[in-house]
Amino acid sequence: MALMITDECINCDVCEPECPNQAIALGLEIYQIDPHKCTECVGHFDTPQCVQVCPVACIPADPQHPEDRATLWQKFQRLRATAPT
Numbered sequence: 330m331a332l333m334i335t336d337e338c339i340n341c342d343v344c345e346p347e348c349p350n351q352a353i354a355l356g357l358e359i360y361q362i363d364p365h366k367c368t369e370c371v372g373h374f375d376t377p378q379c380v381q382v383c384p385v386a387c388i389p390a391d392p393q394h395p396e397d398r399a400t401l402w403q404k405f406q407r408l409r410a411t412a413p414t
């Protein structure tokens with residue numbers, strides 16, 4: 330499952346540089362996660378790095394994007410294949 334950022338986000342900026350997939354960016358009001366890029370950090374880390382650093386615990390799983398670990402792994406492989414070198 331991709332993760333999502335709720336409106337409890339305080340725009341502290343700490344999660345954005347931690348994402349190995351560059352899936353986090355500042356939206357109109359708060360930070361947002363691109364569900365097409367978030368792998369729950371599968372392929373890079375054992376745990377979601379954004380969740381680890383978020384001081385207000387506002388990054389739950391996104392129910393709009395249910396994905397099992399195998400699907401997240403495939404997404405990681407796709408992202409890696411298309412990443413700029």
Ligand code: SF4
Nearest residue numbers: 348367369370377379
């Ligand atoms: S879980 Fe990992 S890949 Fe997904 S947004 Fe957070 S840091 Fe990025």
Ligand code: SF4
Nearest residue numbers: 338339341342344383
């Ligand atoms: S770490 Fe949490 S509070 Fe800070 S910008 Fe990211 S989602 Fe928002």
